[in-house]
Amino acid sequence: MASIRLPAARRDGRQKRRRLVLAPFVALTLFFVLPGSILAGKAARHTVRIRGVKFEPDTIEVNRGDTIVWVNQDPYPHTVTAPGVFDSHSIPAGGKWQYVARKAGDFSYVCTLHPNMKGMLGVK
Numbered sequence: 001m002a003s004i005r006l007p008a009a010r011r012d013g014r015q016k017r018r019r020l021v022l023a024p025f026v027a028l029t030l031f032f033v034l035p036g037s038i039l040a041g042k043a044a045r046h047t048v049r050i051r052g053v054k055f056e057p058d059t060i061e062v063n064r065g066d067t068i069v070w071v072n073q074d075p076y077p078h079t080v081t082a083p084g085v086f087d088s089h090s091i092p093a094g095g096k097w098q099y100v101a102r103k104a105g106d107f108s109y110v111c112t113l114h115p116n117m118k119g120m121l122g123v124k
């Protein structure tokens with residue numbers, strides 16, 4: 001089958017143009033996908049223990065991009081629920097659940113199984 005071959009110089013030009021067109025999209029994607037704290041290399045991991053029907057600590061301040069791990073040390077299930085923001089659903093005894101804080105704000109949360117269990121997550 002006959003095919004039309006472009007001169008090498010024109011082909012190179014096309015490849016360069018394609019790279020130049022893609023560069024801003026790649027940069028924008030990285031900018032939006034990676035939270036600021038990850039770009040700065042300081043995403044942290046925090047642990048909240050659940051024991052004695054309490055969150056310990058019950059208030060925690062983190063940076064965007066940080067991960068919070070709730071560890072259930074009680075012999076029965078609990079949840080970590082901030083309606084409309086995050087919901088672990090039932091975390092079994094001895095289980096854990098983690099959340100990556102991508103959204104800034106102060107989020108009060110509860111255990112839906114024990115409504116007296118309250119916690120606060122602040123995300124800067």
Ligand SMILES: [Cu+2]
Binds near residue numbers: 077078111112117
């Ligand atoms: Cu509970």
